[in-house]
Amino acid sequence: MKICVFGAGYVGLVAAACFAESGNNVITVDVDQAKIEGLKQGIIPIYEPGLKELVIRNQSEGRLSFTTDIEAAVKASLISFIAVGTPPGEDGSADLQYVLAVGRSIGQHMQGYKIIVDKSTVPVGTADKVRAAVQAELDSRGVGFEFDVVSNPEFLKEGAAIDDFMKPDRVVIGTDNVRTAEIMKELYEPFMRKHNRMIIMDIRSAEMTKYAANAMLATRISFMNQIANLCERMNADVAAVREGIGSDSRIGYDFLFPGPGYGGSCFPKDVKALIRTADECGYEMLLLNAVEEVNELQKHVLARKVLDLLGDSGADKPLAGKTVACWGLSFKPRTDDMREAPSLTIIEELLANGAQVRAHDPEAIKEARKTFGDRISYSTNQYEILSGADALVIITDWSEYRNPDFERIMADLKEPLIVDGRNLYKPDRMQLAGFRYIPLGRNGSGISAGGK
The missing domain is CATH 3.40.50.720 (NAD(P)-binding Rossmann-like Domain)
Incomplete structure (x- = not known):
């Protein structure tokens, strides 16, 4: 044709x-x-x-x-x-x-x-x-x-x-x-x-289908992020919870991984648009308003963990003198897209609190420069940014980060502190290796369930 x-x-x-x-x-x-x-x-x-x-x-x-x-x-x-x-x-x-x-x-x-x-x-x-x-x-x-x-x-x-x-x-x-x-x-x-x-x-149902699909997926993500946050407070393991609920055929395992919040060109935009469409019809989308609010709050979680771990609570710039290495800039792996990426919020909050930030991403460095310019430093080598850093924060789950050289990480970091926003590693193994390992929603038993 x-x-x-x-x-x-x-x-x-x-x-x-x-x-x-x-x-x-x-x-x-x-x-x-x-x-x-x-x-x-x-x-x-x-x-x-x-x-x-x-x-x-x-x-x-x-x-x-x-x-x-x-x-x-x-x-x-x-x-x-x-x-x-x-x-x-x-x-x-x-x-x-x-x-x-x-x-x-x-x-x-x-x-x-x-x-x-x-x-x-x-x-x-x-x-x-x-x-x-x-x-x-x-x-x-x-x-x-x-x-x-x-x-x-x-x-x-x-x-x-x-x-x-x-x-x-x-x-x-x-x-x-x-x-x-x-x-x-x-x-x-x-x-x-x-x-x-x-x-x-029919045409209108097709138009609605796209928004409904993305809104449903965004809802699952925000729901699981709240469950992870609750697990931390209740001494439970979100990886085990995911395995338990995902085994229900009515639920399944997809889009049940906790993380630093959703981003990209679709979910944020489509959730907002569906809320606005409902407003124009005089109907309030209570659930999607909550989904959006949860997601915005979740984008601050990793930076707040770094503040709690490294910050001087009495200082105007609590992270002054601290260097934070970030793995991942794009909103998800296998893309250079940084639209609404959690990294934007995380890095801005680290900078606002006085931290020096170094970043690695396999594809998104060019895009990151458009936002951060020379306010942060970049490297095409994921290990180069670790030397003397006070912490490593994992933001995007690129495959390059899943099986890294842990001995090198341990040797390069000033302190063996990893804040993992994607739960890539098994907490018990990380603790045995000598790392101070801070995942999302895994403050429980440390038993590996669905982790790596």
């Missing part, structure tokens, strides 16, 4: 490359000339495992192209995917200006029947707004071309987006047109060869 994808960001670029990989002719459109020129040269603006190779291969084989020419892209394509940003406004609502701008552009340039697909995460009712924007442009041109608007939310995990797209858990299609549903089924058929995971529903 002939497809154009508006937006060469995370969602758009992954979708374009994967659709091209399945044999379609795909044009990727973006208003950022520098980004488009870079993509033509194989320069990928984001880090996502496997994406660069996929883009370069399909571009070289002529199935994937990049342009700023909106008119040519619309005219050449049957299906136009809208995959532009929907950043949160000051009130938490999704900003639809870029989505609607694309809708207007399509209406200005289309010359026949088109399928317009909302791939961006958008609130319920957005398809109606896109339809109105397109129709207004057609009316102003005095033409009556047919078109359909479809909701096709993405369910991509950063760090595993290619696999998620090529082997999806589900593909949700929201449409009120049987013919359009069949065309979308044909487009996604190459990704359904082992199992048909296509779910067809």
Whole structure:
């Protein structure tokens, strides 16, 4: 099929490359000339495992192209995917200006029947707004071309987006047109060869599905973080609790790991947007308001532990003269994304209390420099930042941190203190090795349950 994808960001670029990989002719459109020129040269603006190779291969084989020419892209394509940003406004609502701008552009340039697909995460009712924007442009041109608007939310995990797209858990299609549903089924058929995971529903339900899914996952994370905090106070072990509740088939084990709070481009934004959508309907989302509040509090937990362990309570800057080494900056492993990352809050709080901060991350150092500049120091070597540091704080669970050289850590740190925000190690083994080991929610027996 002939497809154009508006937006060469995370969602758009992954979708374009994967659709091209399945044999379609795909044009990727973006208003950022520098980004488009870079993509033509194989320069990928984001880090996502496997994406660069996929883009370069399909571009070289002529199935994937990049342009700023909106008119040519619309005219050449049957299906136009809208995959532009929907950043949160000051009130938490999704900003639809870029989505609607694309809708207007399509209406200005289309010359026949088109399928317009909302791939961006958008609130319920957005398809109606896109339809109105397109129709207004057609009316102003005095033409009556047919078109359909479809909701096709993405369910991509950063760090595993290619696999998620090529082997999806589900593909949700929201449409009120049987013919359009069949065309979308044909487009996604190459990704359904082992199992048909296509779910067809009405447009508004599809729009709601994306928000509901992310809100549910965010709720599980905040719930488990509160259980971990309670375990610390009750002398229980959150790892054992996770094993106990996860074995219930109604609950399962996914998204039950405690940590320093969720971040990234989806969960914070989508929780806020769903709360705002409910507000507009006169309904208060009590649970999601609590989920958001818990998450913001959780982002301070690791810094507060460092303060309790190393701080001079009587000083204006309790951590003055202390050096803290941080492993992990991105909000999760296998990405360089630092949007709403817990590391931002943790490091700012350490700096505000007078600490010197050194940081390592396999991919996110460039992004971190945009926020912290030279207020912290960086290294591409995870051990280099440990020399003479008063503590090591683990923020992101990169695989590089799971089996480190503990003897080297012990030798390099001024004091063998590790504050582990991801519970990567077994407390009993760490204590036997001579570390002062502070995990989350594991102040109990020290028996290893689900730990490492």
